[in-house]
Structure formats: structure tokens, C-alpha cells
Amino acid sequence: MFVRHPDNPLITPQNVKPSRPDFEVIGTFNAGAALCDDEVILLVRVAERPLHAPNGIVLSPHLSPDGDLVVQEIRRSDERYDTSDPRAIRDRITGGLLLTSISHLRLARSKDGVHFSVEAQPWLAAQPPYEEFGIEDARITPIDGSYYVNYTAVSHYGVATGMVKTRDFRQIERCGLIFPPANRDVTLFPQKINGLYYCYHRPMPGMFGSMNMWVATSPDLTHWGQHQRVWETKLGGWEAGRVGGGAPPVYTERGWLSIYHAADPQQRYCLGAFLTPHDDPTRVIAYSPQPVLSPEAPYEVEGFFGNVVFACGAIVQDDVLRVYYGAADERIALVEARVADVVDHLAAI
Numbered sequence: 295m296f297v298r299h300p301d302n303p304l305i306t307p308q309n310v311k312p313s314r315p316d317f318e319v320i321g322t323f324n325a326g327a328a329l330c331d332d333e334v335i336l337l338v339r340v341a342e343r344p345l346h347a348p349n350g351i352v353l354s355p356h357l358s359p360d361g362d363l364v365v366q367e368i369r370r371s372d373e374r375y376d377t378s379d380p381r382a383i384r385d386r387i388t389g390g391l392l393l394t395s396i397s398h399l400r401l402a403r404s405k406d407g408v409h410f411s412v413e414a415q416p417w418l419a420a421q422p423p424y425e426e427f428g429i430e431d432a433r434i435t436p437i438d439g440s441y442y443v444n445y446t447a448v449s450h451y452g453v454a455t456g457m458v459k460t461r462d463f464r465q466i467e468r469c470g471l472i473f474p475p476a477n478r479d480v481t482l483f484p485q486k487i488n489g490l491y492y493c494y495h496r497p498m499p500g501m502f503g504s505m506n507m508w509v510a511t512s513p514d515l516t517h518w519g520q521h522q523r524v525w526e527t528k529l530g531g532w533e534a535g536r537v538g539g540g541a542p543p544v545y546t547e548r549g550w551l552s553i554y555h556a557a558d559p560q561q562r563y564c565l566g567a568f569l570t571p572h573d574d575p576t577r578v579i580a581y582s583p584q585p586v587l588s589p590e591a592p593y594e595v596e597g598f599f600g601n602v603v604f605a606c607g608a609i610v611q612d613d614v615l616r617v618y619y620g621a622a623d624e625r626i627a628l629v630e631a632r633v634a635d636v637v638d639h640l641a642a643i
Contacts, residue, residue, distance in 0.1 A: 304626050357420060541605050
């Protein structure tokens with residue numbers, strides 16, 4: 295059903311300049327996507343880390359309360375810290391995390407949706423206090439002449455969801471946090487339904503519950519309520535670890551089509567799809583029993599964090615659904631399918 299583009303991967307760390315000379319780019323992935331005028335726009339998550347870490351040391355970059363860059367040194371031999379995950383350092387005493395890179399959003403443009411020009415500096419950079427560890431995983435949703443960009447804001451306070459809006463991808467208006475910690479993977483619907491805005495989001499409960507997708511409504515895209523579960527993990531298999539939003543929902547003749555992500559307990563990430571009625575995003579009427587995309591290509595299996603396909607953006611052109619996804623937490627790739635084929639593939643509930 296989905297066909298990988300022959301030019302994959304489209305954007306790699308080697309294609310992107312670091313934002314400062316003492317950093318290196320280690321990841322270009324999990325991009326939001328939109329059509330603007332005659333261009334395809336991606337907002338790419340660019341993960342950077344300091345160059346030249348001393349032997350036996352892991353570096354953790356973050357922002358001070360004043361917005362200055364701080365690089366903390368952690369010794370691998372320090373038994374207090376677990377440094378086995380290349381993405382993060384876990385404090386065994388407090389349970390807290392430090393990241394090994396800091397991310398921002400970078401603008402990429404393309405006339406054909408395949409060959410992208412990536413800007414040299416951040417489109418949106420982190421600000422303290424709620425983004426001190428970086429901003430990640432943008433989703434772009436066009437609503438009433440503006441583009442709303444929600445993203446993951448990471449700090450020692452937790453993982454929250456921030457939002458900005460723009461009309462032209464030049465001027466940016468910050469809207470603040472729309473969901474407090476711990477919540478991420480927000481996907482906005484591009485129009486009101488029954489007089490309200492809808493979104494999917496993924497709370498991350500602590501000692502109780504699993505990581506499921508929820509739905510919420512809002513009168514103004516800022517204040518969200520009427521929360522209820524919409525899609526949940528399943529024992530065993532590819533959705534056993536977590537499920538969460540992927541690309542913003544796409545309007546089709548038969549309902550709203552959502553491409554979402556799921557992971558098993560081994561953190562192998564796949565993509566799935568489900569369909570809801572036009573007038574009721576809380577009710578799934580068809581779904582993909584098996585993944586619509588699994589990590590199989592070399593650039594999906596091997597990378598900074600392998601066995602991952604993770605989508606944040608999709609566009610429709612000439613009835614073709616183009617899904618831009620992160621591969622192995624390192625690169626951006628593209629798969630395509632006819633919208634009708636994706637919907638026909640789903641099993642009715």
C-alpha cells in the first residue's frame with residue numbers, strides 16, 4: 295500500500311549545517327509537513343550535540359534560566375547515572391533524565407516534495423523555562439488562514455506541548471503551552487467539528503495506566519477539555535508499549551484518516567492508521583490490524599536509535615497521501631499511497 299520513495303532518505307544530518315560551530319548535527323527527523331503557496335514545507339527536528347566529548351564523558355546540553363547554553367559533563371563510570379541509552383542519561387537516584395542532544399525546528403522548502411533546501415539557522419529555537427532541554431516533533435495544521443505548529447517542549451518540569459502560529463512561515467507568534475506535563479503527540483484537526491476544535495493527545499501516566507491516545511475539544515485552540523480515551527495499547531504485538539498521534543488527521547470522503555505511531559515493549563516503532571466519522575472524532579470505525587509501515591529499510595533499522603519509523607507530517611496532492619517520517623531517529627524519509635487505497639485497507643470495527 296505505502297511505497298517508499300526511491301530517493302529515501304530525503305534529508306540526513308550530513309545535509310544540514312549545525313546552528314553553531316562547536317556543535318554537530320546528529321539527527322534530522324520527525325518533521326511536520328504542510329503545503330504553502332506552491333511549496334512543500336517541512337519543519338524538521340534538528341538534534342545537535344557538542345563536539346569533542348572527552349573519553350569516558352557524556353555531555354548534556356541545555357539552557358540556563360537566562361537562556362544561555364550550558365553543557366553538563368557526566369562520567370560514564372559514575373554509578374549514579376545510566377548512560378546506556380544514546381538519547382538520554384537517567385539519574386538512578388532521582389529518576390530524572392538529561393538529554394544527550396538539544397533540538398530545535400528548522401525550515402525546509404521544496405517545489406516537488408522530494409528535493410529540499412534546509413535553512414541554515416533555526417526556524418524556532420528553545421526558550422527557558424519550559425523548553426530548556428529543547429523543542430521536538432512539530433506538527434503543522436492549517437486552520438482559517440494560519441498554520442498552527444504544536445511541538446513537544448522538554449524541561450526538568452517534564453514533557454509538555456507548546457504551540458506557535460504563522461501565516462507565512464516568516465513571522466511567528468508564540469501561543470504558550472496548550473498541554474502541561476506530561477503530555478505530547480498532539481495532532482490538531484484542521485477545522486471545527488460541531489462548533490469545536492478537536493485534537494488527539496497522549497498523556498503519560500506515572501504509576502497507573504498505559505500510554506494511550508486521548509481526544510479533547512476546545513472553543514479557541516487554547517483551552518482544552520472533555521478529555522476521553524480514543525485508542526489504546528493492546529497486549530502483545532506492535533501496539534503493546536504505547537500508541538500516540540502521528541500526522542494531523544486528513545479529511546477523506548469516508549471520514550477522518552489518522553496516521554499514528556505505536557511501539558512494542560522493545561521500542562520498535564511502527565505506523566498504523568484508523569478512521570473516524572466526520573462528525574465524531576471520538577469513535578474509531580476502521581483501523582489497521584497490522585502496521586501500515588514497519589522499520590524494514592536499512593535507513594529505518596540502523597541509525598541513532600534503530601527500528602523506528604515515526605510520522606509527524608502528511609500532505610495530500612492529487613489524491614496521493616505523502617507521509618514524511620523520521621527513520622531511526624536520524625533521517626527523514628517519504629512514503630506514498632493513494633488515499634482511497636489506505637482507507638480501503640482498513641478493517642471495519
